[in-house]
Amino acid sequence: MSLSRPKFSAALFDCDGVLVDSESITNAVLREMLIELGWNISQEECISIFIGKALKDQWEPIFVNTGVRIDEQWIAGFRQRRDIALREGLQAISGALDAVKHISASYNGRVACATGADRGKVEMQLSLTKMAPFFGEHVYSGMECAQSKPAPDVYLAAAAGLGIDPSQAAVIEDTVTGVTAGVAAGATVFGYCPGGPISSTREKLLAAGATAVFTDMAQLPGLLTQN
Secondary structure (H helix, E strand, O other), rough: OOOEEOOOOEEOOOOOOOOOOHHHHHHHHHHHHHHHHHOOHHHHHHHHHHOOOHHHHHHHHHHHHHOOOOOHHHHHHHHHHHHHHHHHHHOOOOOOHHHHHHHHHHHOOEEEEEEEHHHHHHHHHHHOOOOOOHOHHHHHHEOOEEEEEOOOOHHHHHHHHHHHOOHEEEEEOOOOOHHHHHHOOOOOEEOOOOOOOOOOHHHHHHHOOOOEHHHHHHHHHHHHOOO
């Protein structure tokens, strides 16, 4: 790819489902642990309830279906099992590394990773997929903000960290929760919809406020840059 000019002041990437193919792995571990608590939850239901949302904020359906009020110890145990599974099976989203390389070069490094996940998980995933050098210190966790997605806090923090107006940022998201957060921050949001059981539909991403939806990471540099 030839170097192109940026259309925005910065590009802010979600992580799970955008940069790394982690959602199916994480959700499988969560489903296994919920079944151990006595909730015979289906894969589809687990995806619908939990993907794109902070686990600590989703305690209520777990309590209703198991009688267990999950606490920090339970969440820590989940993270431990999740991280083992991720280290064994995590892959980058197809084309994501090349897209990040091109966009980072075009944007002179003005890129950030802004996620609802915990920092340890995100930094591990970026390292495993060789993307960490492109983001450097510009990794932001919604768990370190007053509110996580769908609130805009993590995208506002990322924009502030890069020294740009959030209204001049491009956000790349794959869930309704994330698109909602990006729109609330005032950014232009591009929805990634590769299809499959984990993916939010094009219609839902557009309804949440995405400006455009794309299906292949090879398309992203063209959406964010101009020759």
